[in-house]
Amino acid sequence: MSANFSAIIRATVFIVIALVLCGIIFEIAGYPGIQTFDAIIDGAFLRRNALEHALRWALPLFITATGVVISFRAGYFNIGAQGQFYVGAICAAFVAEWLKGYPGAVVVPLCFVAGTAGGALWALWPGLLRLRSGADEVITTLMGNFLAGLLLVYVTAGPLKDPSGSGQQASSRPLEAAYRISTSNGVSPTIIGIAIFVGLAMWFLVNRTAFGVLSGLGGRNPTMVQWQGASVWRIGLASFLISGALAGLAGTIELMGPNGRLAGGFLPAHGFTAVLIALVAGLSITGTAIAAFFFGGLASAALYLPVIAGLPSAAIDIINAAIALFITAKSRFVDRLANIWRRPWTTS
Amino acid sequence: MDDIVIAILRSGTPLVYVALAGVIAQRSGIWHLGLEGLMITGACATIVGTVLTGSVGLSLLIAILLCALGSVLFWLVVEILKANQIIAGLGLTGLGLGGTSLAIQAIFGSQGAVSAPAGLPKIGAAFGAYGGLSVLVLAMPFIVFLTWVLLCRTRFGLRLAASGEHPFAARSVGAKPAVMRLVALVIGGAFCALAGAELAAGSLQIFSQNMTAGRGFMGFAAVIFGAGHPIWATFAALFFAIVGAIGIRAQLVFGDRIPHDLLLGLPYIATVFGIWLSARLRGGARGATGGFGELKDP
Numbered sequence: 073m074s075a076n077f078s079a080i081i082r083a084t085v086f087i088v089i090a091l092v093l094c095g096i097i098f099e100i101a102g103y104p105g106i107q108t109f110d111a112i113i114d115g116a117f118l119r120r121n122a123l124e125h126a127l128r129w130a131l132p133l134f135i136t137a138t139g140v141v142i143s144f145r146a147g148y149f150n151i152g153a154q155g156q157f158y159v160g161a162i163c164a165a166f167v168a169e170w171l172k173g174y175p176g177a178v179v180v181p182l183c184f185v186a187g188t189a190g191g192a193l194w195a196l197w198p199g200l201l202r203l204r205s206g207a208d209e210v211i212t213t214l215m216g217n218f219l220a221g222l223l224l225v226y227v228t229a230g231p232l233k234d235p236s237g238s239g240q241q242a243s244s245r246p247l248e249a250a251y252r253i254s255t256s257n258g259v260s261p262t263i264i265g266i267a268i269f270v271g272l273a274m275w276f277l278v279n280r281t282a283f284g285v286l287s288g289l290g291g292r293n294p295t296m297v298q299w300q301g302a303s304v305w306r307i308g309l310a311s312f313l314i315s316g317a318l319a320g321l322a323g324t325i326e327l328m329g330p331n332g333r334l335a336g337g338f339l340p341a342h343g344f345t346a347v348l349i350a351l352v353a354g355l356s357i358t359g360t361a362i363a364a365f366f367f368g369g370l371a372s373a374a375l376y377l378p379v380i381a382g383l384p385s386a387a388i389d390i391i392n393a394a395i396a397l398f399i400t401a402k403s404r405f406v407d408r409l410a411n412i413w414r415r416p417w418t419t420s
Numbered sequence: 421m422d423d424i425v426i427a428i429l430r431s432g433t434p435l436v437y438v439a440l441a442g443v444i445a446q447r448s449g450i451w452h453l454g455l456e457g458l459m460i461t462g463a464c465a466t467i468v469g470t471v472l473t474g475s476v477g478l479s480l481l482i483a484i485l486l487c488a489l490g491s492v493l494f495w496l497v498v499e500i501l502k503a504n505q506i507i508a509g510l511g512l513t514g515l516g517l518g519g520t521s522l523a524i525q526a527i528f529g530s531q532g533a534v535s536a537p538a539g540l541p542k543i544g545a546a547f548g549a550y551g552g553l554s555v556l557v558l559a560m561p562f563i564v565f566l567t568w569v570l571l572c573r574t575r576f577g578l579r580l581a582a583s584g585e586h587p588f589a590a591r592s593v594g595a596k597p598a599v600m601r602l603v604a605l606v607i608g609g610a611f612c613a614l615a616g617a618e619l620a621a622g623s624l625q626i627f628s629q630n631m632t633a634g635r636g637f638m639g640f641a642a643v644i645f646g647a648g649h650p651i652w653a654t655f656a657a658l659f660f661a662i663v664g665a666i667g668i669r670a671q672l673v674f675g676d677r678i679p680h681d682l683l684l685g686l687p688y689i690a691t692v693f694g695i696w697l698s699a700r701l702r703g704g705a706r707g708a709t710g711g712f713g714e715l716k717d718p
Contacts, residue, residue: 097522392514
């Protein structure tokens with residue numbers, strides 16, 4: 073337990089450093105630092121219905137972030153969650169469009185299958201390139217994000233375009249009400265149920281199965297996995313597919329829940345935030361749930377800030393980025409601080 | 421024919437500068453995914469600086485200083501705090517993208533595009549049809565050559581490579597890998613500023629949010645494709661630019677028969693192809709470097 077506690081202290085110290093950096097940036101940009109953070113905390117957790125709003129953002133983020141945990145634990149930097157999220161949403165939208173008119177009980181599950189498969193597919197090709205040829209997945213998944221973004225723009229302005237839509241941003245036709253799994257507030261028993269199911273299943277996968285042990289081992293030392301007689305290839309591919317499928321699932325939820333339609337470039341920071349959540353949580357599933365709620369609050373504050381505090385929503389992007397900059401940092405001084413209650417002669 | 425070459429040079433020059441920055445960082449042992457963030461900082465500082473001060477030279481200097489500052493921050497995090505380079509680099513990129521959005525919102529009160537009254541100096545009518553290109557395009561081959569000399573033909577370059585490949589050996593001849601990395605990152609930051617300046621002020625004189633659109637990452641991919649060699653990375657960057665130019669050309673030829681957004685994706689596909697090919701030829705990016713995202717002297 074105390075090892076966990078030190079990890080939490082370590083993370084907290086660096087998050088505070090990141091927030092100080094943000095404060096300096098806000099000050100330079102002419103927004104008073106303290107008041108800015110005050111407004112952000114207010115928008116994230118204290119205003120009316122804040123917890124519900126935080127949950128609306130936290131649930132899809134949690135699902136995507138558990139996928140990131142799975143692939144990072146296996147030692148693969150799949151940072152393509154954004155693209156997999158988009159492709160999942162696009163596939164689900166196509167299914168909903170093709171099966172228009174059929175009852176929701178048939179269409180909704182098929183949309184979920186399509187969305188999950190779409191996300192997995194978008195993780196499959198970087199996975200194959202990585203595992204078969206050794207092509208670095210950081211770059212291929214990043215490029216996959218840009219490609220998926222273009223695909224989304226193309227789909228919303230082309231095959232799925234809403235002809236009645238106006239304004240700068242093209243969007244698809246809205247889903248039929250029967251296919252929606254929540255209203256636009258984004259919190260419904262269905263979504264909460266899916267998130268809980270995913271959380272439990274992934275917790276079990278990571279902590280109670282051979283796959284969890286071997287993939288965690290493979291992330292640190294692939295040779296060990298081979299010595300255990302397991303296939304690095306199979307574990308790696310499964311990690312890619314699971315992480316992609318979960319991002320696709322989150323995309324489907326965003327489409328069929330709060331959004332109700334595809335819009336070009338919607339939720340552009342989702343994937344990056346999910347990566348951040350996984351790292352802040354130290355790649356544990358329980359930690360991911362807590363961190364997802366925190367970042368969900370920040371995401372809901374991003375919408376609230378421009379209206380109430382006159383702050384651009386980029387403020388939240390800056391906070392997220394600064395946390396990313398520092399979250400993997402290590403420092404002997406902070407380690408000493410984190411272990412201050414420990415007797416110096418006890419080992420480890 | 422001229423207009424295709426001009427288009428390639430216009431879109432390729434920022435990529436080349438960014439790739440050079442990535443090469444210098446990679447040689448010192450740092451996989452620099454923050455290039456994108458530094459590049460957009462350079463682009464924003466050049467345009468906003470020109471609007472506010474009226475002087476392109478001064479704002480280019482400001483851009484270089486800001487990018488050097490960002491590089492020092494990245495160095496602190498990666499070298500002193502031993503953070504994972506990939507995540508910290510992505511953080512730096514996010515900081516650049518978010519920071520520039522915040523900056524134009526704070527200065528101009530809206531998040532729309534900002535256009536500057538003046539751009540980088542043009543190379544002039546003496547070059548005929550190419551006269552509209554900026555001086556940074558003209559300087560590009562010389563800077564590539566100078567970088568090659570610096571990295572491959574000087575004692576400094578050798579020590580830099582040693583700091584990346586075998587820090588203990590570098591230390592044994594008196595080089596300080598940490599300091600070498602700081603120097604490498606600051607030089608790279610200056611190149612990123614030039615890349616951003618060329619992108620924003622080279623021809624259009626406009627800055628808009630997220631205008632780098634992954635070019636920093638493409639520059640990074642050019643480093644891998646070019647095996648960390650300045651000349652080869654330059655060719656890799658130009659290859660991505662050529663594919664992009666072909667896409668734009670195809671748009672003119674095919675019109676609406678091929679969707680415009682999908683042609684825009686060609687450079688990204690070329691980048692994936694480049695990464696795949698270099699992995700095939702050289703047994704993977706990590707084969708050459710060992711641990712990815714970690715320094716070799718923890």
